[in-house]
Amino acid sequence: MAELSIEERQIYDRQIRIWGMEAQSKLRSAKILVINFNGTTSEIAKNCVLSGMSLDILDDKIIEQPDLNNFYLRNEDVGLSRGEAGAKRIQEINCLVKVSQTKNADGNYQVVVFSGDTANCADINRSCREKHIPSYYVFNSREAVLVIADLIHPSGEISYLSLPEIIEKIPSFLQTKKKKPNLRFYAFLLALYCKFQSLPLENAPPTFIDDQVLKPLSEQIFFSFTQEFYPSLSIAAGMVTQDIVKLITNEKAAYQLFFFDANDSVGMIESFSTQSKAKTSLLADIEISEID
Amino acid sequence: MNKKFVNKMINLAYNSKMEHAKILVVGAGGIGCELLKTLVMVGIDNITVIDIDTIDKSNLNRQFLFRPEHVGRPKAEVAVSTLKELRPSLNVTGIQANITNYGNDFFQNFAIVLNALDNLEARRYVNRLCVSTKIPMIDAGTQGKLGQVTVHVPHITACYECEPKPTPKTYPVCTIRSTPSKPIHCIVWAKYLYEALFGLRDPDNILSDLQKKAEGFSDLGKELFNLLFKEELPEEAKKIEISIENIVGSQINEDKIGSLQEYAAGFIYAVENLKSREPKPFDKDDQLAIQFVGAASNLRAANFKIEQLNLFKTKEIAGNIIPAVATTNAMAAGLQVIEALKILRNKNEPKNVWISEHASDSKIIVSGNMPPPMPKCYTCSVGSVKVKLNFNTFTLGDLVSKILKNELSMQNPTLNLENGSILYESGEGLDEEDEERYAKNYKMTLNELKLADGVRVSCDNFSTDFTIKLIISHDENQELYEIVGEIVENEENHKENGENQNELKRKSDNSDERECKKLKIVEDIEN
Ligand SMILES: [Zn+2]
Numbered sequence: 156m157a158e159l160s161i162e163e164r165q166i167y168d169r170q171i172r173i174w175g176m177e178a179q180s181k182l183r184s185a186k187i188l189v190i191n192f193n194g195t196t197s198e199i200a201k202n203c204v205l206s207g208m209s210l211d212i213l214d215d216k217i218i219e220q221p222d223l224n225n226f227y228l229r230n231e232d233v234g235l236s237r238g239e240a241g242a243k244r245i246q247e248i249n250c251l252v253k254v255s256q257t258k259n260a261d262g263n264y265q266v267v268v269f270s271g272d273t274a275n276c277a278d279i280n281r282s283c284r285e286k287h288i289p290s291y292y293v294f295n296s297r298e299a300v301l302v303i304a305d306l307i308h309p310s311g312e313i314s315y316l317s318l319p320e321i322i323e324k325i326p327s328f329l330q331t332k333k334k335k336p337n338l339r340f341y342a343f344l345l346a347l348y349c350k351f352q353s354l355p356l357e358n359a360p361p362t363f364i365d366d367q368v369l370k371p372l373s374e375q376i377f378f379s380f381t382q383e384f385y386p387s388l389s390i391a392a393g394m395v396t397q398d399i400v401k402l403i404t405n406e407k408a409a410y411q412l413f414f415f416d417a418n419d420s421v422g423m424i425e426s427f428s429t430q431s432k433a434k435t436s437l438l439a440d441i442e443i444s445e446i447d
Numbered sequence: 448m449n450k451k452f453v454n455k456m457i458n459l460a461y462n463s464k465m466e467h468a469k470i471l472v473v474g475a476g477g478i479g480c481e482l483l484k485t486l487v488m489v490g491i492d493n494i495t496v497i498d499i500d501t502i503d504k505s506n507l508n509r510q511f512l513f514r515p516e517h518v519g520r521p522k523a524e525v526a527v528s529t530l531k532e533l534r535p536s537l538n539v540t541g542i543q544a545n546i547t548n549y550g551n552d553f554f555q556n557f558a559i560v561l562n563a564l565d566n567l568e569a570r571r572y573v574n575r576l577c578v579s580t581k582i583p584m585i586d587a588g589t590q591g592k593l594g595q596v597t598v599h600v601p602h603i604t605a606c607y608e609c610e611p612k613p614t615p616k617t618y619p620v621c622t623i624r625s626t627p628s629k630p631i632h633c634i635v636w637a638k639y640l641y642e643a644l645f646g647l648r649d650p651d652n653i654l655s656d657l658q659k660k661a662e663g664f665s666d667l668g669k670e671l672f673n674l675l676f677k678e679e680l681p682e683e684a685k686k687i688e689i690s691i692e693n694i695v696g697s698q699i700n701e702d703k704i705g706s707l708q709e710y711a712a713g714f715i716y717a718v719e720n721l722k723s724r725e726p727k728p729f730d731k732d733d734q735l736a737i738q739f740v741g742a743a744s745n746l747r748a749a750n751f752k753i754e755q756l757n758l759f760k761t762k763e764i765a766g767n768i769i770p771a772v773a774t775t776n777a778m779a780a781g782l783q784v785i786e787a788l789k790i791l792r793n794k795n796e797p798k799n800v801w802i803s804e805h806a807s808d809s810k811i812i813v814s815g816n817m818p819p820p821m822p823k824c825y826t827c828s829v830g831s832v833k834v835k836l837n838f839n840t841f842t843l844g845d846l847v848s849k850i851l852k853n854e855l856s857m858q859n860p861t862l863n864l865e866n867g868s869i870l871y872e873s874g875e876g877l878d879e880e881d882e883e884r885y886a887k888n889y890k891m892t893l894n895e896l897k898l899a900d901g902v903r904v905s906c907d908n909f910s911t912d913f914t915i916k917l918i919i920s921h922d923e924n925q926e927l928y929e930i931v932g933e934i935v936e937n938e939e940n941h942k943e944n945g946e947n948q949n950e951l952k953r954k955s956d957n958s959d960e961r962e963c964k965k966l967k968i969v970e971d972i973e974n
Binding site: 164165166167168173176194198201202206207227229249250386389392396397400410413417422423424425 | 481484485487488489504505507508509511514515533534591592701702759763768770771772773774775777778780781782784785786788795798800802805806809810811812813814
């Protein structure tokens with residue numbers, strides 16, 4: 156691995172003090188794929204580029220007024236594609252890395268990041284899995300944000316749950332009694348599960364929490380799905396980028412699920428078992444992460 | 448299940464349109480840039496940002512409103528122009544100045560003050576002005592992957608100074624001068640040496656005797672080398688056994704631990720270049736100063752058989768660098784904006800929030816209730832302090848410098864007696880006669896000033912609108928002074944706050960907060 160230039164050392168000085176020189180070189184040769192350039196992924200892109208990673212943006216949606224709820228898109232960009240305008244702005248942040256728009260996502264990516272609706276998630280996850288690329292999915296609603304990480308190992312040696320497998324575990328997770336459950340987290344998971352399974356909320360699976368308490372919260376989440384709140388998405392973007400740095404520098408990722416809600420300013424992480432098969436009881440699979 | 452809790456669910460994002468609240472952002476560094484972005488994106492468009500600094504290359508990994516071509520330019524100005532490029536309609540003002548030049552008149556304009564500062568002194572100053580103008584302040588700090596955001600609503604919750612901040616670590620003079628045992632002792636010694644020879648040349652510098660000795664040297668580098676690392680050493684230290692005569696100056700490597708020859712060469716290189724330069728105080732971004740400290744501290748470490756450090760690490764310790772990273776800054780700023788919105792909308796209770804690196808009980812971002820004000824806080828409780836000291840030896844100057852300036856952090860106090868006469872005043876605009884009188888008073892003991900035991904002195908700090916009453920009693924056996932007990936609260940003040948305090952005390956009985964204590968960041972923080 157080529158040594159860092161003097162320029163790189165000066166610009167990255169502070170973070171080299173956190174993760175070291177070798178990690179910084181690894182970040183330099185890393186490339187991330189960003190799918191759907193919304194507020195959340197624009198923040199993740201910004202953080203990745205500041206850390207020293209290069210990235211491709213896949214998004215050919217033509218910019219309209221509502222897309223301007225994104226710090227990196229401006230009035231004058233209306234009519235361009237989000238991928239084109241986004242790549243240009245994100246590139247301006249750091250000239251030591253390469254930011255491009257991609258039309259067919261044919262690069263050699265270390266991590267894939269997506270944010271938006273649930274509709275295409277399963278397809279994206281399937282293609283990432285085929286290439287053994289870890290992928291992150293960020294879902295927003297009102298003041299809350301939820302991140303799901305498919306941490307598939309590039310070597311395939313360690314098996315992690317895929318996105319659909321994580322979704323499948325939600326009902327049993329919601330039935331596992333906990334002393335002080337974070338209601339907003341549970342409400343979000345319930346709404347997300349229904350979105351993924353195309354279920355109306357009335358047909359949501361049962362939980363151990365009183366319906367009268369959980370359902371109104373879930374409804375709010377369900378009907379505001381994909382609405383972004385900048386302070387919360389900034390927090391999720393920070394968490395996602397931190398873990399991407401860990402994956403690229405061969406450290407253990409911190410979580411499979413991250414949830415934050417601005418109303419109580421609490422951020423939760425959860426990790427399900429790494430084993431995706433050969434378990435008899437679903438309940439036994441669910442572990443509360445004790446990362447150390 | 449608590450129904451009330453559910454009803455409290457508010458809608459921060461889609462509530463009535465944000466009123467045009469005026470926000471002050473103090474600092475346009477790592478957290479400052481993130482704050483400006485997030486504020487703009489939640490619809491707050493009336494922002495003033497103030498920062499005294501200019502942009503350094505090492506800022507660019509996180510202060511994303513700046514580009515390489517901006518290096519050397521004022522942060523506040525560039526931040527505002529980048530924001531306006533993105534959102535031309537914004538009403539954002541950038542001021543390049545020290546916040547301590549601004550008083551009540553300035554602070555009064557704002558609905559909330561958001562701190563994105565890197566030092567304790569400025570935080571204290573802002574805190575005092577927020578207390579005196581009764582404006583809520585939200586502070587944030589990060590250190591690597593840790594962060595904290597605290598909310599301070601004057602007289603309702605604890606102010607920034609209610610909980611004492613640990614004073615910076617100090618070392619005994621003899622450890623630095625003759626018995627170092629850790630790399631840091633050698634680095635502190637090298638910094639003092641730098642200041643004595645090429646820096647401030649303060650006569651109180653603990654190594655100023657070495658500077659005097661060096662005055663007559665004709666070949667400063669070589670003679671200084673022999674003096675410091677061969678001659679002027681305690682017996683148990685090991686002299687450096689190399690001859691300096693044939694060493695040619697050259698820079699030391701940033702990453703590798705060098706040989707003694709390399710450090711000697713680095714020492715010669717730094718001294719040769721520094722001796723012809725204008726004296727300049729130590730600065731971590733000054734390459735020559737860092738070369739000098741790196742070479743001198745490692746040679747001294749060899750003298751005392753202490754572990755050596757590369758220049759990269761030496762710089763971190765010498766410059767007190769607490770590394771900052773964009774992700775944590777973004778998270779801290781996001782939390783600051785969330786808590787600010789809660790205050791502005793007056794809908795649900797703001798929280799103090801901590802970002803940790805490892806989860807505890809699945810929580811990686813933890814929040815707790817804001818503690819109530821401390822009745823004995825010098826800053827936010829209107830009250831008096833009892834002091835015991837010896838009237839025969841303690842001078843008015845001691846009172847001003849040791850108690851008012853050091854203990855109570857007043858910058859330019861005015862001291863009034865209860866009969867209205869002024870004992871002491873400082874600052875500009877005094878007439879000559881007064882100035883003379885105050886200078887005379889300054890040197891007199893309290894006894895000479897004919898102050899009675901139990902005297903009450905009212906001390907005002909004009910710039911921060913901060914007043915405190917000292918009740919001074921005489922104690923023959925007191926060598927220095929003793930601050931006795933707590934601040935005695937004013938009756939009225941007590942009544943006014945009593946209710947709030949009780950309410951908050953109840954609320955703060957929360958286990959989250961105890962866990963958070965561990966994560967608290969106390970040092971000055973670069974962000
Ligand atoms: Zn206080």
